[in-house]
Amino acid sequence: MLATYAPLFLLFAVAAVLVLGLFFATPLLGAKVPPNAEKMLPFECGAETTGSRHVKLSVKFYMTAILFVVFDVEAIFIYPWAIQFRTLGWVGLATMTGFLATLALALVYCWKKGALEWEH
Amino acid sequence: MIPLEHYLYVAGALFAIGTLGFVVRRNLLVQLMSLELLLNAVNLTLVAFNRQHQDDHTGQLFAFFVIAVAAAEAAVGLAIVLALYRLRRSVRSDEATLLKN
């Protein structure tokens, strides 16, 4: 039982040794430079940091994201139907068409209401 | 094979954490996340129990519906939080004190 997980534990051990080793080794191996303003900045892939920590996102991102999530999640209902497509037959197809038609109507509604407008 | 009880313990723990987060935290967004946690605990319970009752897939299908409803719930919840933020510039539920006895 435990032997099954041996490679996993080995991986954890290697990761721990690597991380801790490098963490404590860098101050010993690296060049000693006195701290300066440039050095105290947060490290951001070498690029200059700009702007504040709190980035204001526009509401339009929210609208698009939430509409995406709501419509996206409905797709999971298509999956079980697709698996059982042959068993469910025409009744299943008709039901799914009705379901998708309702979703399409909802999309039309969102569109018409301007919820999909990116610029305004 | 992991026994059914283990799933149920994890689900119970998730539900407890969700409840605790919902009751203790006063940030609306964290409370919304706690609600999601509650629903996911339910999903785990349903899917785990489905293995015990293997003659159909009711539990798994139920979980699908819960996921879909959770998305709709999150949409409405976030919209309300957003509306509140626009008016109050705050997402803390303990600052909502206009309506009281």
Place this chain on the structure above:
Amino acid sequence: MGILLATSPLLIVALGALLVMLVEAFAPKLQRGELAWATAVTLVGGALASASVWMVGTVGIPGAEALAPYLLTDRFALFFDFTICVGAALAALLAGGYLPEHGIERGEFYVLLLWSTLGAMMLAGAGDLLSLFIGLETLSLGVYAMTAFRRASPRSTEAAMKYFLLGSFAAALLLYGGALLYGATGHTDLAGIGQRIAEGTASPVLLLVATALIVAGLAFKVSAVPFHAWTPDAYEGAPTPATAFMAVVVKSAAFAMMLRVLTVALGAKATSSWGAGWSTVLAPIAVATMTYANLVAGRQSSVKRMLAYSSIAHAGYVLVGVAATVRSSGAEAQAAVLFYLLAYTVSTAGAFGALVLAGSRGAESVSYEDLAGLGRRHPAVALPFALFLFSLAGVPPTAGFFGKFYLFRAAMYAEGSFRWLVVIALLNSVVGAYYYLRVLVFMYMREPAPGAPIAKPMKSAYVTAALVACALLVLALGLAPGASLDLALLAPARG
């Protein structure tokens, strides 16, 4: 074809909702009042359809059982469909007057109202935990949005936030209880669950936890003490038509769900008997709900908030009936609950309607002082208001009196002793009369303080129509209550 006929009440409301939604999106220039009419007509259509299906008898329709257990079309569902549609139609008419008057005229309100009503009807007909959950969420999500409808008002948004958080939490409790029931029995349909529990094969620990979670979730939804905290805030902050919708439609649907779940799924001796089951828990909850709500309602200065507490108190009375349904004479208690909810629907919708009519833009009437002298200044508003308050207080010959009478009689004669519960309920009704009559005192015997802002009644054909309909129904149910009670007796909850 049979299935279309059997589900016609839901189909009418669903198609109406789609239509109103698209019309509202594609013809923004349309007079909003027309949407109010369209909504009310759709809902009256739904009510008439449920009445016609009732008359045909669902047993006689071939294919009516095709959707069982997900959507039952039994008489229990039809009775609630009727009550729900009537309540929702009244709320739509109130919105038709209220929204333009207060400058929040947007067509989405009617769409939300229709979809929520559909969710409520689904809830009344749900014979499976799955459709029950979907119905519940369809109902609730719409109502959260309706509560937040006055976007510029922090009170409205705050009310919606509180309602949303607690409502979703309650739904999660209910759902977790349902998941555990599924685990214990292997069924999600209520009848199957009930059967397995009766067989005694289900794990008692799971059943106990599941029942506790479900009863707590249900108590949240019907706003019973100690799970009532959201109710006064949500009712006060919401636009008044949304409040009326919550008070009548949401409450009726929640009680339909409660009755069906408790009697069909958890009705077996193991979960419902004294000493071990929900009936033991429900009786003290009923007492706490009535007593607390009545005591607090008397201390409110806002009439709207008083009506919110009054709705909690009425939930307490109904819980007395629900607790009695488990007894051998349960059918009578259940019929009394159905009748009570119908009587309560028309009285409460009327009371909120009168409150809407008594105010106008910038001078909305909410407090007792706003109503001072209304009886002399505007008798046409005060008179119906008085009628609905009498009905809520249970004064004969109004609908409310017979609602209480049947309810308490059924609990009185239920097997096992519910007498003490009835005595407490009667005492509570007397206390309740105090705060209803206080409104009358302000309307007829007080004059507004000099210089105080006076609520000016608005003029609206929609609200007037709703009030006339309510008044007729209150009097009809009060003068000939037997007919509706007989109908309710034909509508037991089944799996």
